[in-house]
Amino acid sequence: MRDLGVGFGYLVAGQRWVARHGRQFGFGLLPGLITLVLYAAALVVLAVWGQDAVGWATPFADDWASPWQGLFRGLLTVVLFALGLLLAVLTFTALTLLIGQPFYDSLSEKVDEDVSPDGTAPESGLPLWRELWTSARDSLRILVRALLWGVLLFAAGFLPVVGQTVVPVIGFFVTGFFLTEELTAIALQRRGVELRARLALLRSRKTLVWGFGTPLGLAFLLPVVAVFLMPGAVAGATLLARDLLDEESADPAPAETTEPISS
Helix, strand or coil, rough: CCCHHHHHHHHHHHHHHHHCCCCHHHHHHHHHHHHHHHHHHHHHHHHHHHHHHHHHHHHCCCCCCCCCHHHHHHHHHHHHHHHHHHHHHHHHHHHHHHCHHHHHHHHHHHHHHHHHCCCCCCCCCCCCHHHHHHHHHHHHHHHHHHHHHHHHHHHHHCCCCCCHHHHHHHHHHHHHHHHHHEEEEEEEHHHCCCCHHHHHHHHHHHHHHHHHHHHHHCCCCCCCHHHHHHHHHHHHHHHHHHHHCCCCCCEEECCCCCCCCCC
């Protein structure tokens, strides 16, 4: 359970880091703002035409008596919008990181240099186009996994009681895991850690990952908050990645202890 607090501590430490580096924070807002506008437009479309889409998809309910038709299609419309919101949360980080890849990679390097005892940061040695391709490819693979979880949770949401209590909680933990994967990928890719190895690292310390990603996922439900938290989330994920790899750090751990950051 201690890892939950440590994970949350890295999230806080990342926000503190960008607060001390205002220029990095300022540039980091731009990709999030662009992504916010795109997703806001998509959710507005879903809210306006979602009911029509549900009506088209459920022709078997055309002859149902009132109020059952309205209740049934109204419930499906709400569920459809909720699923769209969940997918927006799951993919917001991936798209923002793809748009802001050059900046976020630079930000992550500066965090590494700042906390590394020798003042250096690992470098991938790859050209920018190769880094963008790798990031897009891995993000797509993560998106497929997230979609599978989304469909499963969507179906489970129809279970009485459990669907309205347990399933949403599981959904937030799943969201937190995938958010953390996307954010730590920046630092881990520079170290040559492939997707499968990254997932194994994260699974080996799930409570640490949940402590970092789950509250971030909850905060990301508010789009404006997500934009302002993204630069600090990248910085905090870099610190978390160092912990996962047991790298020595000159800075104190962000949890309740003053020991060096390590696993």
